[in-house]
Amino acid sequence: MLDRTSNQPVLPPEIARRRTFAIISHPDAGKTTLTEKFLLFGGAIQMAGQVRAKGEARRTRSDFMQMEKDRGISVSASAMSFDYRDFRFNLVDTPGHSDFSEDTYRTLTAVDAAIMVIDGAKGVESQTRKLFEVCRLRDLPILTFCNKMDRESRDTFEIIDEIQENLAIDVTPASWPIGVGRDFVGCYDMLRDRLELMDRADRNRVAESIKIEGLDDPKLAEHVPAHLLDQLKEEVEMARELLPPFEAQAFLDGTLTPIWFGSAINSFGVKELMDGIGEFGPQPQVTSAEPRQIAPDETKVSGFVFKVQANMDPKHRDRVAFVRLSSGHFNRGMKLTHVRSKKPMAISSPVLFLASDRELAEEAWAGDIIGIPNHGQLRIGDTLTEGEALRVTGIPSFAPELLQNCRAGDPMKAKHLDKALMQFAEEGAAKVFKPMLGSGFIVGVVGQLQFEVLASRIEMEYGLPVRFEPSQFTSARWVSGPKDKVEKFVSSNKGHIAHDNDGDIVYMTRLQWDIDRIERDHPDLKLTATKEMM
Ligand code: GDP
Secondary structure, three states: OEOOOOOOEOOOHHHHOEEEEEEEEOOOOOHHHHHHHHHHHOOOOOOOOOOHHHHHHOOOHHHHHHHHHOHHHHHHOOEEEEEEOOEEEEEEOOOOOHHHHHHHHHHHOOOOEEEEEEEOOOEOOHHHHHHHHHHHHOOOOEEEEEEOOOOOOOOHHHHHHHHHHHHOOEEEEOEEEEOOHHHOOEEEEOOOOEEEEOOOOOOOOOOEEEEOOOOOOOHHHHHOOHHHHHHHHHHHHHHHHHOOOOOHHHHHHOOEEEEEEOEHHHOEOHHHHHHHHHHHOOOOOOEOEEOOOEOOOOOOOEEEEEEEEEOOOOOOOOEEEEEEEEEOEEEOOOEEEEOOOOEEEEOOOOEEEEOOEEEEOOEEEOOOEEEEEEOOOOOOOOEEEOOOOOEEOOOEEEOOOEEEEEEEOOHHHHHHHHHHHHHHHHHOOOEEEEEOOOOOEEEEEOOOHHHHHHHHHHHHHHOOOEEEEEOOOOEEEEEEOOHHHHHHHHHHOHHHEEEOOOOOEEEEEOOHHHHHHHHHHOOOOEEEOEEEOO
16 A cells, blocks of 8 residues: 555554664765764764764875774664654664775665765765766665855856766755855745754754745745845746656655755754655665565665674674664564574574664664674674575675685784685675685785774784785786586686685676676686675
């Protein structure tokens, strides 16, 4: 059954009130500031400034390491739950650095929607576009927040045009800015005919909201200077004529994005955006799985691991698997089946991430993100169910774009290197390949910075200095096909073959030409740059 206003299925109230989303943006557009205001209005923090440290920490590499060292911060920021009005928001953090695109991709498999933050002066920037493309692969609904309207910004129509053209998505204004830069006084709420006025004196105060009866209401003139009012009327009229109206289905399909204008630092426009997520949704969606999809309102609990974080507590080598619940009502202590190993797991100390704190999750519902401490059984892509052999699909692993040899600085400790690298491979932080011939490992990552982060973590967490050196290979492809054909191929190409951390066969080369040739000469074999995590 569909709800008539939202076009979404009618779900049990606890599930229907959940909103699980991520914020995507180019660095500096204001993601951290907006997150902070969400937490403030969600009652999860008392004062602005508490998550500030994280935003600043990201700026330089050494600070990034510091942040990584301080696992507490980065972990509680990985998923944050808080209530807003009648809604439960689960905000999942996407890693900020462009080097971590694979991690970001997987994070986005765990959410139902994304908020795209853009800087009103800069418009759509490179990282925004990349992240947007990832959202598009999954047709995620997108809400847009155009930030920093308190500064000189571009013309409103120009910003909207740029999004429409650059990202090929329809844009509908949910609010319309009045004045720019120093003249910016607030927004006209296009959906509710309200005037929202910004308070420049107090950054943490919510805007004053004045109910008016459309653009001809004489009350408008009491609050908006005459020259801005004329411009507002003209622009809104044009916008209503030229731009599409809000339409729930188009939004849910990911073909139409509503845009709000505001200033995160001044807390302006933030509540309207939160209202938008609450009212437009989407509520928890169906999860793709094999052999069948999983609907959120199924009574049986199921979920999947989209992220693993190790060594959160340096004293214990524990790790936390982040699980997005796909269906049902979870209670602490429940026994779930770990589908890959077919083994039962008692989930006795699941964690919920309530912004500033971690706390035991007594219960959770479809849409929620819980953390499950474990000793390495849970891997990215794993599915948990109440027994049915379902496997969540669509969580890929990408072939690394950079390969390097990794050697222990101290040969006596080479064995520990094996363990350390396996751990990072399971976290999804790197691909680790063991060549058939020769010693050592080849490590693959998507961005150069990751080698440095890895070296520093291996030294810090395992007391093991390591060296990364150029490899003779530059590309890796997973090999699949009929067993005998694969075996034959492997035995005649040993110098190019390695096994990844799951034992799967990988062909490595420095020439694209090699890959093309193999595909031509061995039509039965498949060389692929992605593999489904399972
Ligand atoms: P992030 O890199 O996307 O997380 O961006 P931050 O939230 O760290 O913001 C980047 C910079 O922009 C910081 O110096 C913020 O204080 C500033 N900033 C954020 N929101 C606004 C805003 O609405 N107006 C202005 N003028 N500056 C802002």
